[in-house]
Amino acid sequence: MAASVLEVCRQARQAADVMRELNTAAKDTVLAGIADALDGGRGRLKAANVADLESARRSGVSQTLLDRLTLTDARITAMVRAIRTVVDLPDPAGQVIRGTARPNGLLIEQVREPLGVIAVIYEARPNVTADVTALCLKSGNAAVLRGSSVAARTNAAIADIVAEVLRGQDRVPVDAVQLIRDHSREAVIELLSAAEYVDLLVPRGGPGLLATVREHAKVPVVIDGDGNCHVYVDASAEPAMATAIVVNAKTSRPSVCNAAETLLVHADIAASWLPDVLGELRGRGVIVRGDERTRKIWPDAEPATEADWATEYLDLVLAVRVVDRLDDALEHIARYGTRNSEAIVTRDIAAARRFARAVDSGSVFVNASTRFSDGGEFGYGLEIGVSTQKLHARGPMGLEALTCVKNVTWGDGQIRT
Amino acid sequence: MAASVLEVCRQARQAADVMRELNTAAKDTVLAGIADALDGGRGRLKAANVADLESARRSGVSQTLLDRLTLTDARITAMVRAIRTVVDLPDPAGQVIRGTARPNGLLIEQVREPLGVIAVIYEARPNVTADVTALCLKSGNAAVLRGSSVAARTNAAIADIVAEVLRGQDRVPVDAVQLIRDHSREAVIELLSAAEYVDLLVPRGGPGLLATVREHAKVPVVIDGDGNCHVYVDASAEPAMATAIVVNAKTSRPSVCNAAETLLVHADIAASWLPDVLGELRGRGVIVRGDERTRKIWPDAEPATEADWATEYLDLVLAVRVVDRLDDALEHIARYGTRNSEAIVTRDIAAARRFARAVDSGSVFVNASTRFSDGGEFGYGLEIGVSTQKLHARGPMGLEALTCVKNVTWGDGQIRT
Numbered sequence: 001m002a003a004s005v006l007e008v009c010r011q012a013r014q015a016a017d018v019m020r021e022l023n024t025a026a027k028d029t030v031l032a033g034i035a036d037a038l039d040g041g042r043g044r045l046k047a048a049n050v051a052d053l054e055s056a057r058r059s060g061v062s063q064t065l066l067d068r069l070t071l072t073d074a075r076i077t078a079m080v081r082a083i084r085t086v087v088d089l090p091d092p093a094g095q096v097i098r099g100t101a102r103p104n105g106l107l108i109e110q111v112r113e114p115l116g117v118i119a120v121i122y123e124a125r126p127n128v129t130a131d132v133t134a135l136c137l138k139s140g141n142a143a144v145l146r147g148s149s150v151a152a153r154t155n156a157a158i159a160d161i162v163a164e165v166l167r168g169q170d171r172v173p174v175d176a177v178q179l180i181r182d183h184s185r186e187a188v189i190e191l192l193s194a195a196e197y198v199d200l201l202v203p204r205g206g207p208g209l210l211a212t213v214r215e216h217a218k219v220p221v222v223i224d225g226d227g228n229c230h231v232y233v234d235a236s237a238e239p240a241m242a243t244a245i246v247v248n249a250k251t252s253r254p255s256v257c258n259a260a261e262t263l264l265v266h267a268d269i270a271a272s273w274l275p276d277v278l279g280e281l282r283g284r285g286v287i288v289r290g291d292e293r294t295r296k297i298w299p300d301a302e303p304a305t306e307a308d309w310a311t312e313y314l315d316l317v318l319a320v321r322v323v324d325r326l327d328d329a330l331e332h333i334a335r336y337g338t339r340n341s342e343a344i345v346t347r348d349i350a351a352a353r354r355f356a357r358a359v360d361s362g363s364v365f366v367n368a369s370t371r372f373s374d375g376g377e378f379g380y381g382l383e384i385g386v387s388t389q390k391l392h393a394r395g396p397m398g399l400e401a402l403t404c405v406k407n408v409t410w411g412d413g414q415i416r417t
Numbered sequence: 418m419a420a421s422v423l424e425v426c427r428q429a430r431q432a433a434d435v436m437r438e439l440n441t442a443a444k445d446t447v448l449a450g451i452a453d454a455l456d457g458g459r460g461r462l463k464a465a466n467v468a469d470l471e472s473a474r475r476s477g478v479s480q481t482l483l484d485r486l487t488l489t490d491a492r493i494t495a496m497v498r499a500i501r502t503v504v505d506l507p508d509p510a511g512q513v514i515r516g517t518a519r520p521n522g523l524l525i526e527q528v529r530e531p532l533g534v535i536a537v538i539y540e541a542r543p544n545v546t547a548d549v550t551a552l553c554l555k556s557g558n559a560a561v562l563r564g565s566s567v568a569a570r571t572n573a574a575i576a577d578i579v580a581e582v583l584r585g586q587d588r589v590p591v592d593a594v595q596l597i598r599d600h601s602r603e604a605v606i607e608l609l610s611a612a613e614y615v616d617l618l619v620p621r622g623g624p625g626l627l628a629t630v631r632e633h634a635k636v637p638v639v640i641d642g643d644g645n646c647h648v649y650v651d652a653s654a655e656p657a658m659a660t661a662i663v664v665n666a667k668t669s670r671p672s673v674c675n676a677a678e679t680l681l682v683h684a685d686i687a688a689s690w691l692p693d694v695l696g697e698l699r700g701r702g703v704i705v706r707g708d709e710r711t712r713k714i715w716p717d718a719e720p721a722t723e724a725d726w727a728t729e730y731l732d733l734v735l736a737v738r739v740v741d742r743l744d745d746a747l748e749h750i751a752r753y754g755t756r757n758s759e760a761i762v763t764r765d766i767a768a769a770r771r772f773a774r775a776v777d778s779g780s781v782f783v784n785a786s787t788r789f790s791d792g793g794e795f796g797y798g799l800e801i802g803v804s805t806q807k808l809h810a811r812g813p814m815g816l817e818a819l820t821c822v823k824n825v826t827w828g829d830g831q832i833r834t
Binding site for chain 2: 020200366371405407
C-alpha cells in the first residue's frame with residue numbers, strides 16, 4: 001500500500017531536518033554514487049522507458065511528447081553528466097552572502113540555508129527526475145517528485161535506483177527523495193494543500209496545471225509559466241545578426257518556453273529586412289502570421305488576429321508586427337508578454353539600455369537569442385524550472401533558488417535600549 | 418467620489434512604469450522634499466492625530482492602541498529623520514549583484530530592479546504611512562497604502578502632504594503614492610484580488626487580517642506574521658548575561674513581534690539561575706506560566722498549559738519550560754515557534770553553532786536579545802515589515818525586499834546551437 005501524499009510530505013519534512021545540517025562532502029558523495037548507479041543502471045532505465053513509450057504510442061500521444069519521453073543512451077549519459085556537474089558546483093547552503101558589524105558590536109550574518117522540502121510537478125521528461133534529485137540533495141533539501149503518468153515506469157526506475165543508493169549509506173535519509181506514484185488529480189491537490197510540510201512547490205506544465213495550482217495551492221509556489229517570448233529588431237539592427245537570432249529563437253527548438261513567438265520589427269528596417277528573414281523561415285517550414293504592414297511587405301503571411309499576439313505557439317508559427325518606435329514594442333511586450341524572455345537586436349546603445357531597463361521580464365537579451373534563457377546556459381549546471389514570477393526567483397532557477405537567507409546574529413550580551 | 422481600489426491599483430501600475438526608469442537623484446530629491454514638508458506640517462499632522470485620538474478614546478480602544486496611534490513631536494521628528502536616513506541609503510535599483518562572462522562571450526548580469534506596485538495593509542501606526550512611502554519611492558516602486566480606520570485622519574494628513582510635494586514636481590508621478598481611504602473589508606478583498614496590478618502585498622496585522630489574506634489573496638504576498646519568540650538559556654550560559662537578555666527580550670516592549678514569549682532553560686542551570694531572572698521579572702510585573710519543573714523551583718509560577726506554548730502574549734506574561742538537552746529546546750521551537758526570532762544564551766560554541774544552524778527562523782541570535790530583529794537595528798534604515806515566510810525575504814524587510822532580480826544578457830549575435 002503506497003503512502004498517502006501527505007504522509008510522503010511528512011516523511012520528507014523529517015528528512016529535510018536532517019539534510020539541513022549535512023556538510024557538503026556528505027551530500028556530494030551520495031550524489032556521485034547516484035550518478036554512478038544511474039550510469040550502471042542503463043539497462044533497467046531503457047527497459048522501463050521502452051514500456052512507457054509503448055503505452056504512450058498505444059494511447060496516441062503526440063510526436064513531441066514521445067520525443068520528450070524517450071531516454072536514449074545519449075540522454076542517459078547527459079543526465080549522468082548533469083549530476084556530476086552539480087557535484088562540482090559550490091554548495092549554496094552555508095554561504096554567507098553578507099555580514100555587517102553594527103555599532104553596538106553585533107555581527108549580523110546573512111546565511112543561505114536549504115528551504116526544506118521542495119516539491120516539483122513536471123512534464124513527461126524523465127531527466128527532470130534526476131535533475132531535481134541532484135539540485136535538491138546538493139542544496140540540502142528533501143525532494144518530493146510528481147512526474148507525468150506517461151513517464152511513470154521510467155521515473156520509477158530512476159527513483160528506485162536513487163533509493164537503492166540512499167539505502168546503502170547512512171548520511172542522507174532515504175526519505176530525502178520520494179516519487180509520488182499516484183497520478184490522480186486528487187494527489188496533486190493533496191500535494192498543493194500540504195502547507196505544513198512543503199516549503200516550495202514548482203509546477204512545470206501547461207495552463208491546466210497552472211489553473212489547478214492557482215485554485216488549490218496552500219503551499220508556497222514559484223510558477224514555471226508560459227513563454228510568449230518576443231524578439232524586437234530595432235531600426236539600427238545589423239540585418240544578418242537579426243536574421244540569425246530570429247531564426248535561432250524560432251526554429252532551434254520550437255517546443256520550449258524560451259522559443260520566440262512574436263517578432264516586432266521597426267518600420268525603418270521592415271521593408272528591406274523582413275523578406276530576408278521570412279524567406280529563411282519559410283525555408284524551415286515556419287508559418288508567419290503578420291499584421292497589415294507585414295503582409296504588405298510579405299504577402300505570404302496569414303493575417304494575424306488579436307489572439308495571435310497572446311499565443312505561445314510552441315510550434316513553427318511566428319507572429320510578426322511592424323512598429324514605429326521602440327516604445328510601441330515595449331508597450332506590445334508589456335501587454336501580451338508573459339514576463340519570461342525577450343530580446344532586442346540593435347546597434348544603438350541607448351535603445352539597448354532602454355529595452356533592458358524597461359522590459360519587465362525575468363530575462364532580457366541584447367543581441368542574443370532568447371534560447372539562452374536556460375539554467376545550463378546561465379552557468380547554473382541545471383535548472384529546476386524557469387520562474388515567470390518576480391518574488392523569490394526570476395528566470396532560470398538553479399541551486400540558489402532552492403535556498404532562503406537566514407539572519408544569524410552573534411553578540412556578547414547585547415540588549416536593546 | 419473616491420476612486421475604486423482597483424482603479425487606485427491601476428494608476429499605481431502606470432506610475433510604477435515611470436518609477437522603474439527614474440534615476441536615484443530624482444527619487445532622493447523628492448524624498449528630501451517630503452521629509453521637509455512633513456517637518457513643516459507638524460501642526461496639520463498633530464491636529465489630525467488629536468481628532469483620531471478623540472474618536473479612538475470615545476470608541477474605547479485599548480491603551481496600547483492609543484499609544485501606537487499617538488503622534489507626538491518627538492515621533493514626528495523620528496519619522497522625518499527616518500525618511501532622511503532612507504535618502505542616504507544606497508539605491509537598490511540598478512545594483513548588479515552578480516555578473517558572469519560565459520564561454521561563448523555572453524555577459525550575463527543580474528540586476529536589481531523595482532518590483533513595481535507594493536501594497537501594504539497596516540496597523541494603527543501613522544509612521545508606517547511615511548516609512549512605506551520612503552522605502553517604496555527610494556527603491557523605485559509605487560505604493561498603495563491601506564492603514565487602519567482608527568488612524569484615518571492622521572494617515573490622510575501624511576498622504577496629503579506627500580501628494581502636495583509630488584504635485585510640485587514632475588519626475589515622480591503623483592500616483593506613485595496613494596492612500597486607500599475606504600476602510601471596509603470589501604476594500605481589503607478588492608486589494609487582495611488586484612493581481613493584474615499589484616506585485617507585492619505586505620499584510621501587517623493580527624490573525625483576522627492574515628486569515629482574510631490566506632482566503633482571498635490572488636496577489637503575491639509576503640506575510641508579516643506572528644512572533645512567538647523563544648530564548649533558550651543553555652547550561653553554560655553566563656547567568657547575568659542570560660538574565661539581562663531575557664528581561665530585555667520580555668519587558669523592553671512587550672507589544673511587539675520580536676518580544677520573547679517563552680523561556681526554555683537547561684535543567685543544569687535552572688535551579689540556580691531561574692530564581693534570579695524570575696525575581697527580576699516579577700519586579701517588573703511579569704506573570705510567569707511554568708511547567709512542573711519550573712514550578713518546583715519557582716512556586717509563584719502559574720501552571721502552563723499546552724496553549725501557553727503556542728501563545729504570542731504581546732503582554733507581560735512569560736511561559737517557562739525546563740529542558741534536559743539542546744535538542745529538546747530545538748524540538749520545542751520547531752513545534753510551537755512561528756519562524757520569527759529566537760535566541761540562545763551560551764558560552765559553548767558548539768551549542769551556539771548548532772542552534773544557529775538548526776533553528777528554522779528568519780532571525781537567530783546568539784547571546785543577544787530577540788528585540789534586535791528589526792530593520793533599523795539591522796542597518797536597513799527602516800523596515801516595511803518582518804517576513805515570517807521563507808520565500809523572497811526572511812526577517813526584517815528593508816529596501817532590497819522591494820526589488821527583484823532581472824537577468825540582463827549582453828551579446829554580439831550569439832545563437833544557441
